[in-house]
Amino acid sequence: MASMRDIKRRKSSIQSTQQITKAMKLVSTVKLQKARNRAEATNPYFNYMYKTVSSMLAKSGTIDHPYLRGGQSGKKAVVVITSNRGLAGGYNSNIVKLITGGDFVKEDLDIYAVGGKGVEALSRRGYNIVENASEIMEAPTYSDAAALCNKVLDAFTKGEVGEIYLAYTHFKNTVSQEPKLIKLLPVEIDPAETGDSNVLMNYEPNEEEALNMIIPKYVTSLFYGALVEAVASENGARMQAMDSATSNAEEMISDLSLKYNRARQGSITQELTEIIAGANAIAQ
Amino acid sequence: MAEGNNTFQVEIVTPDRVFYTGSADMIEFNTIDGQIGVYKNHIPMTTVIEPGVVIIHEEDRQKVAAIHAGFAEILGDKVTLLAEVAEWPDEIDLNRAEAARDRAEERISVKAETTDLKRAEFALHKALTRINAAGYK
Numbered sequence: 001m002a003s004m005r006d007i008k009r010r011k012s013s014i015q016s017t018q019q020i021t022k023a024m025k026l027v028s029t030v031k032l033q034k035a036r037n038r039a040e041a042t043n044p045y046f047n048y049m050y051k052t053v054s055s056m057l058a059k060s061g062t063i064d065h066p067y068l069r070g071g072q073s074g075k076k077a078v079v080v081i082t083s084n085r086g087l088a089g090g091y092n093s094n095i096v097k098l099i100t101g102g103d104f105v106k107e108d109l110d111i112y113a114v115g116g117k118g119v120e121a122l123s124r125r126g127y128n129i130v131e132n133a134s135e136i137m138e139a140p141t142y143s144d145a146a147a148l149c150n151k152v153l154d155a156f157t158k159g160e161v162g163e164i165y166l167a168y169t170h171f172k173n174t175v176s177q178e179p180k181l182i183k184l185l186p187v188e189i190d191p192a193e194t195g196d197s198n199v200l201m202n203y204e205p206n207e208e209e210a211l212n213m214i215i216p217k218y219v220t221s222l223f224y225g226a227l228v229e230a231v232a233s234e235n236g237a238r239m240q241a242m243d244s245a246t247s248n249a250e251e252m253i254s255d256l257s258l259k260y261n262r263a264r265q266g267s268i269t270q271e272l273t274e275i276i277a278g279a280n281a282i283a284q
Numbered sequence: 285m286a287e288g289n290n291t292f293q294v295e296i297v298t299p300d301r302v303f304y305t306g307s308a309d310m311i312e313f314n315t316i317d318g319q320i321g322v323y324k325n326h327i328p329m330t331t332v333i334e335p336g337v338v339i340i341h342e343e344d345r346q347k348v349a350a351i352h353a354g355f356a357e358i359l360g361d362k363v364t365l366l367a368e369v370a371e372w373p374d375e376i377d378l379n380r381a382e383a384a385r386d387r388a389e390e391r392i393s394v395k396a397e398t399t400d401l402k403r404a405e406f407a408l409h410k411a412l413t414r415i416n417a418a419g420y421k
Contacts, residue, residue, distance in 0.1 A: 038300070044302050049366060052366070142298075142369075204315065204330070205316065205317060217353075217355070
């Protein structure tokens with residue numbers, strides 16, 4: 001049986017860890033609120049964008065445009081959104097698993113990484129990281145998203161990559177986040193969703209040029225949406241991880257308290273027995 | 285046409301917020317083919333926005349905002365502007381915009397080899413739009 005002092009030391013160490021995890025949980029709860037509001041605020045923009053693009057594509061099926069066809073190159077660009085900080089449960093490793101466990105061939109991938117944890121994990125596994133834009137994860141803005149997007153699109157128009165993917169964590173709700181891999185280019189739109197396109201739409205200048213201008217904006221909006229969602233997911237995941245860490249600590253502390261009390265009682269009993277035995281020996 | 289209700293819905297949406305929703309009699313903005321004004325029952329059209337001032341006319345009042353880059357979807361009874369950035373005049377920091385204008389002008393006039401002329405012009409355009417819109421305060 002461990003000594004009283006050992007148990008006490010262990011207990012106080014767990015207690016201070018619990019304080020940290022508790023504080024982290026509170027911080028991420030607040031951050032989650034903010035991030036969730038932001039993610040919700042970007043929704044209308046994205047929805048309009050999606051609607052416009054899908055109805056455009058529904059009507060311009062005959063246009064042969066690189067954005068719709070995909071490039072010649074067998075290389076693929078993947079934008080990977082992870083977090084800069086750890087302690088968020090499986091948040092980062094789930095995204096990394098999407099890349100390593102998918103159908104991708106390592107040599108064909110050009111990784112555009114956002115988030116230090118993803119950079120670490122993927123470069124350790126020997127993936128080719130062409131761009132590390134981790135600092136934008138701290139406070140993602142639309143112009144940051146646009147800047148990175150332009151780099152990826154540049155690589156696409158130059159023919160360096162043939163397809164563009166995006167790996168991020170979809171924020172379903174506070175307790176559930178889902179890692180997702182979506183294809184940005186060539187654009188794929190579910191034909192079932194193009195729906196009510198009865199209105200005859202005119203495009204100015206012409207369809208092809210409008211497509212040229214709008215598709216990059218569409219991709220950027222998807223990317224920006226994913227970025228703010230990822231921030232919300234990160235904080236959600238961390239909140240959960242810290243919550244379970246806190247309750248785990250609680251459990252350990254109560255277990256140790258019990259052991260400590262037992263040990264204390266044991267030592268008192270032992271001391272008493274010794275004193276009585278000593279007294280008896282003197283009396284005789 | 286003058287009979288009855290001549291207003292239509294206007295919605296300006298940016299990545300960070302729904303910037304404006306309301307009704308209007310007429311809306312003016314810049315497209316890459318020049319400035320246009322839209323009344324109710326315009327033919328359906330999608331067009332690309334140039335940085336510029338958007339003026340929303342509603343009865344006797346008008347609302348002015350600066351918008352940069354995006355596109356507009358015009359339907360008979362609804363106009364949706366998807367803009368990357370949109371600002372009301374009182375949100376614009378005039379000093380900053382003027383500083384940006386001066387910087388952009390300098391970049392264009394110096395013409396160093398490293399200068400990305402297109403970008404400098406775009407920055408100038410943006411700064412001028414802001415200054416222009418701030419004038420409506």
